[in-house]
Amino acid sequence: MHRSSPILLLAASALSLAGCANDIAEYPSLARRPAERVSGAALPAAASTQPGPAPSAAVLGRLDSLVSTARAADERFSAREAQARALVGSATGAALGSESWAVASVALSQLESARSDAMVALAELDELYAAARIDAADARAIAAARDTVIALVARQDHVVGELGERLAR
Numbered sequence: 001m002h003r004s005s006p007i008l009l010l011a012a013s014a015l016s017l018a019g020c021a022n023d024i025a026e027y028p029s030l031a032r033r034p035a036e037r038v039s040g041a042a043l044p045a046a047a048s049t050q051p052g053p054a055p056s057a058a059v060l061g062r063l064d065s066l067v068s069t070a071r072a073a074d075e076r077f078s079a080r081e082a083q084a085r086a087l088v089g090s091a092t093g094a095a096l097g098s099e100s101w102a103v104a105s106v107a108l109s110q111l112e113s114a115r116s117d118a119m120v121a122l123a124e125l126d127e128l129y130a131a132a133r134i135d136a137a138d139a140r141a142i143a144a145a146r147d148t149v150i151a152l153v154a155r156q157d158h159v160v161g162e163l164g165e166r167l168a169r
Contacts, residue, residue, distance in 0.1 A: 051138040059128060063145040066121040070149040073117035077156050084111045088163045101167070108163055115156045122149045 055063075084107040091104035125146040132139035 052136040054138050067145050070118040070121040070152050074152045076114040080111050080114050088167050092166050104167055118153050
C-alpha cells in the first residue's frame with residue numbers, strides 16, 4: 001500500500017490550481033460590441049381598416065351547425081347537472097373510494113362527457129377563426145359564433161371545476 005504524504009498532496013493541488021490561473025487578457029471581452037447595439041426605429045405596418053373578404057356560404061353554414069352542436073351539448077350538460085350536484089353534495093366529506101364518492105365521481109364524469117361535443121365544436125371554430133385571420137378574411141361572424149360557444153364552455157368548466165373541488169374535499 002502506498003501512502004502519500006500531506007505535503008506531496010498539497011504540492012500536487014497547488015500545481016493543478018496554477019494551471020487554472022491563465023492570463024485573462026488572452027480571452028475576448030464579453031462586453032457588448034457596437035454592432036450588437038440596436039439603433040433606429042421599426043414602425044409597425046399600417047393597419048387596414050377594411051375588413052377582408054366575407055366567409056363563404058359553406059363556412060357560414062358550418063358556423064350555424066357548430067353553434068347548434070354546442071347548444072345541444074349544453075342542453076345535455078344542463079340536464080345532467082342537477083343530478084351531479086345532488087350526488088356530489090351527498091358525497092362531500094365521504095371517504096375516498098367509498099360508494100357515495102364513486103357514484104358522484106361517475107356522475108361528474110358523465111357531466112364532463114356531456115360537454116365533449118361543445119369542446120369539439122369550439123376546437124373547429126378556433127380552427128376556422130385562425131384560418132380566417134391568417135387569410136386576412138373578415139372573421140367577425142366566426143368570432144361571434146366562437147364567443148357564443150366559449151361562453152357555454154366557460155360555464156360548463158366552472159360547474160365541473162366547482163363540483164370537482166367539492167368532491168375532492
